[in-house]
Amino acid sequence: MPAQWQSSRVTSIAASATVASVDRVKQLRAAGEDIIGLATGTPDFDTPAHIKAAGKAAIDEDRTYIIYTQSAGLPELREAIAAKLLRENNVRATPDEILVTIGVKQGLFTAALACLDPGDEVLIPTPTWVTYEACFTLAGAVPVYVPCGKAQNFRPDPEQLAKHITPRTRMIMLNSPGNPAGGVVTPEALSGIAELAIKHDLLVLSDEIYEHMVFDGRRNISIASLPGMAERTLTFNGLSKAYAMTGWRVGYVAGPRHIVRNMQKIHTHSVTCAAAFAQKAAVAALSGPQDDLHSYIKTLTSRRTQLIDGLNSIPGIKCGAPDGGIFCFPDISGLGISDQECSSLFLEKAKVSSLAGSAFGPGGEGHLRMAFARRNPNDIDIAIERLAAVLKKI
Numbered sequence: 395m396p397a398q399w400q401s402s403r404v405t406s407i408a409a410s411a412t413v414a415s416v417d418r419v420k421q422l423r424a425a426g427e428d429i430i431g432l433a434t435g436t437p438d439f440d441t442p443a444h445i446k447a448a449g450k451a452a453i454d455e456d457r458t459y460i461i462y463t464q465s466a467g468l469p470e471l472r473e474a475i476a477a478k479l480l481r482e483n484n485v486r487a488t489p490d491e492i493l494v495t496i497g498v499k500q501g502l503f504t505a506a507l508a509c510l511d512p513g514d515e516v517l518i519p520t521p522t523w524v525t526y527e528a529c530f531t532l533a534g535a536v537p538v539y540v541p542c543g544k545a546q547n548f549r550p551d552p553e554q555l556a557k558h559i560t561p562r563t564r565m566i567m568l569n570s571p572g573n574p575a576g577g578v579v580t581p582e583a584l585s586g587i588a589e590l591a592i593k594h595d596l597l598v599l600s601d602e603i604y605e606h607m608v609f610d611g612r613r614n615i616s617i618a619s620l621p622g623m624a625e626r627t628l629t630f631n632g633l634s635k636a637y638a639m640t641g642w643r644v645g646y647v648a649g650p651r652h653i654v655r656n657m658q659k660i661h662t663h664s665v666t667c668a669a670a671f672a673q674k675a676a677v678a679a680l681s682g683p684q685d686d687l688h689s690y691i692k693t694l695t696s697r698r699t700q701l702i703d704g705l706n707s708i709p710g711i712k713c714g715a716p717d718g719g720i721f722c723f724p725d726i727s728g729l730g731i732s733d734q735e736c737s738s739l740f741l742e743k744a745k746v747s748s749l750a751g752s753a754f755g756p757g758g759e760g761h762l763r764m765a766f767a768r769r770n771p772n773d774i775d776i777a778i779e780r781l782a783a784v785l786k787k788i
């Protein structure tokens with residue numbers, strides 16, 4: 395018997411596994427447990443002081459930053475985003491081709507509602523961040539998983555995407571560097587994906603939230619900067635990861651004017667705008683000094699090595715080097731237990747949180763997602779000691 399007042403839309407999705415796990419760690423900590431939280435996608439760093447100061451000053455300045463802004467976002471922020479996209483991504487967008495959102499998440503949901511009809515198919519390379527599927531399913535569309543697993547270092551590949559194209563395919567969801575496994579699309583593969591999108595008249599959604607976290611000489615290339623792609627790409631980005639601003643809730647999307655206008659229509663009804671003072675802080679983040687970002691990336695680079703080496707020192711765990719992002723995605727299949735069992739064991743017995751790889755779709759099973767965005771290097775050393783000690787006992 396279906397429950398009352400429960401839509402088929404909501405029963406078609408699961409709650410976010412990543413958010414649930416972070417909530418669980420908060421509960422355990424509140425109960426006095428000493429948990430090292432490696433499950434979270436929240437960088438364990440502080441928002442740089444000049445950005446905080448800009449937010450605080452905005453609240454006190456006058457009423458401009460404590461009331462609704464233009465629904466599309468503060469003009470000065472959209473100017474700053476346009477300048478950033480040109481400077482860092484070689485992507486040209488005018489302020490009316492940009493929508494300021496309440497984080498990338500809200501931008502993605504709005505795009506799904508604005509661009510997809512029921513039955514439309516969206517290609518998603520896996521393992522993948524859990525939210526994409528939910529966005530497309532809630533919009534009535536059909537997420538089509540394209541396994542791009544360990545054998546190819548978790549890098550999306552045009553040939554595999556091509557095999558899943560049908561007359562109903564409308565979109566490709568790209569996330570490079572990727573969550574959970576850090577794959578960065580190679581320049582050749584990116585050109586191949588662009589060709590595929592043009593040939594089959596597909597829209598590309600490119601989530602570039604981890605753009606700065608690329609390692610071993612790699613760099614992020616925005617697919618919208620490739621020939622013929624600006625008119626068929628929505629580029630998503632936000633302040634959460636690069637500036638440790640997850641709680642400020644500011645993101646943005648840039649793309650073809652008619653799509654951004656349609657998204658804005660939904661935005662005016664659903665959220666009106668992102669928080670005004672947070673938008674003002676975002677201007678300071680994007681237009682101000684980038685020294686904090688540079689030193690943060692340096693720190694992340696060394697934490698990544700530390701976590702990889704630590705995990706590889708434990709018998710039964712194999713951890714490759716992620717191309718980018720803030721997570722390691724070790725293969726734990728050598729331990730002889732499932733990824734869910736392993737994640738529960740680590741949380742309950744070692745007090746180290748991680749996420750089971752199977753939550754991230756095909757190719758994720760047998761792996762754990764563990765974040766290395768930790769301020770304190772001791773956290774990683776202690777986590778590794780605790781995991782090794784627990785595994786010795788079983």
Ligand SMILES: Cc1ncc(COP(=O)(O)O)c(C=O)c1O
Nearest residue numbers: 435497498499523573632634645
């Ligand atoms: C790939 C990816 N995109 C987007 C987000 C969320 O970004 P925001 O805080 O801007 O909503 C996350 C957060 O974990 C993520 O991993």
